[in-house]
Amino acid sequence: MSHTEAAPGSSLSAPRRTRELAEAADGRVADVLVVGLGATGAGVALDAAARGLDVVAVDAHDLAFGTSRWSSKLIHGGLRYLASAQFDVAHESAVERGVLMTRTAPHLVAAQPFVLPLTPLVSRAQASLAWAGLRAGDVLRLAARTPRQVLPAPRRLSGAEARHLAPAVRAAGLRGGLLSWDGKVTDDARLVTALSRTAAAHGARVLTRVRVLELTGTGARIRDELTGEEGEIRARAVINATGVWAGALVDGIRIRPSRGTHLVLRSERLGALPAGLHLPIPGETNRFVLVLPQGDGRVYVGLTDEPVEGGIPDVPEVPETDIGFLLDVLGSVLDAPVVRDEVVGAFAGLRPLLDTSGHEGTEGAPARTSDISRRHAVLTSSEGVTTVVGGKLTTYRRMAQDAVDAAAEARGLRAAPSPTAALPLVGAAAPERLRSLPAPRHLIHRYGTEAMAVQSLAAQDPALAQPVLPGQPVTRAELLWAVLHEGALDESDLLDRRSRIGLVREDRAEALATAREVLGQAAAAHP
Secondary structure (H helix, E strand, O other), X not given: OOOOOOOOOOOEOHHHHHHHHHHHOOOOEEEEEEEOOOHHHHHHHHHHHHOOOOEEEEOOOOOOOOHHHOXXXXXXXXXXXXXXXXXXXXXXXXHHHHHHHHHHOOOOEEEEEEEEEOOOOOOHHHHHHHHHHHHHHHHHHHHOOOOOOOOOOOEEEOHHHHHHHOOOEXXXXXXXXXXXXXXXXXXXXXXXXXXHHHHHHOOOEEEOOEEEEEXXXXXXXXXXXXXXXXXXXXXXXXXXXXXXXXXXXOOOOOEEEEEEEEXXXXXXXXXXXXOEEEEEOOOOOOOEEEEXXXXXOEEEEEOOOEEOXXXXXXXXXXXXXXXXXHHHHHHOOEOOOOOHHHOOEEEEEEEEEEOOOOOEOHHHOXXXXXXXOOOEEEEEOOOOEEEEEEOOHHHHHHHHHHHHHHHHHHHOOOOOOOOHHXXXXXXXXXXXXXXXXXXXXXXXXXXHHHHHHHHHHHHHOHHHHOEOOOOOOOEHHHHHHHHHHEOOOOHHHHHHHHOOHXXXXXXHHHHHHHHHHHHHHHHHHOO
């Protein structure tokens, strides 16, 4: 690959979408139709295409439009699942974290340090329990064969060390801290984009703005949301990977959505944060609020775990009760509590937890969503549609592999074994190679080996080197790259998913004109 070009065959664009949608709906029969282009659906498309199957993957909106852009950006090792005795889920999570960090996406997933400050609110018994959990998490890392140089060992911190890594925490009564490490993805939506482009490089037709109106075991009736035209896509196998919306397309799928809310703060509000924070929730033994520095002038604070009743919105609303809860927990440890006006943004995602009938909490009450297993399930309907539900961002690859295995068996497809545990995503390279690339760090962390190609756009047109917003690292060149190679079709794709400028309403409004200029520039250059 040239340093000034995208990975061969991986570029998603409006012209390619138009061409491949026409091909998909012309009456030919694909091997696999995938519905949904979040992490799981994009992972399914890649898994099937990498096995040599002919794949069409569609989404009614954009890549990562649903739950996959609303996560904590963490690639978990499964520690939480150990505490609830879900040993298989914990091990699977640790294995998949290692796959992402060492083989498939080391440019996007790196180690993130966390400090659990031992404030007066954390008893010595709680601290001992937390330390035992961190040690158990390190055993998980070892069992998953993730090298120590990738994820360092947990250790205890003195009061001075804890203050250095967590300077915003109140010093009074602070007796030290516990340092641990987990995986963190640069951006969950960028991971989905990389998955989708890698699938496209293996021949998958990745089609956004294509809504499924009716789904059967042999295909779907669809509508092009850009033109309103309806058509049909035929396939030998159909995989439903629509997350919380899975039950709307296939009868018998019961989902109990759980809302996870995050706050967005300006970085200067909490000062320098060399590490993230684990803040214990009062009255809970195994739940924490996370403080997550993003490296882009913002900090996320999350997350809640609340059941959601009723219809499933396209974009979940953030209730004030969630904001108040997170601010209360955050304020319990800070020198100066954060007030409501300092929250510059907030977002919520809906976890697609599988509703297991008869699952109850204490004294016959319905189980809290925080207690429901994060195991995934692959279900085949009477019509032959394979649905994959449950799980979490970290385990998308294994979910995809299991879904393609099940669909191939149910529909009699001949498919090679899944190669995705060793298949690098677009931009991936060994850490030492990434460190040697002559490109800005923030580009390498977002684009990997393609960072120099993004940078070359700015070399050709110096105006593209300008940041979209003061204080934000995203440049105009990145927006243009998103249109030319990442399938962005409009301003929302650019500001809300290919970049995360849109998480702060004021920033989004200020950047909107630039996004429109870039779309016009791309259209003029590639009519």
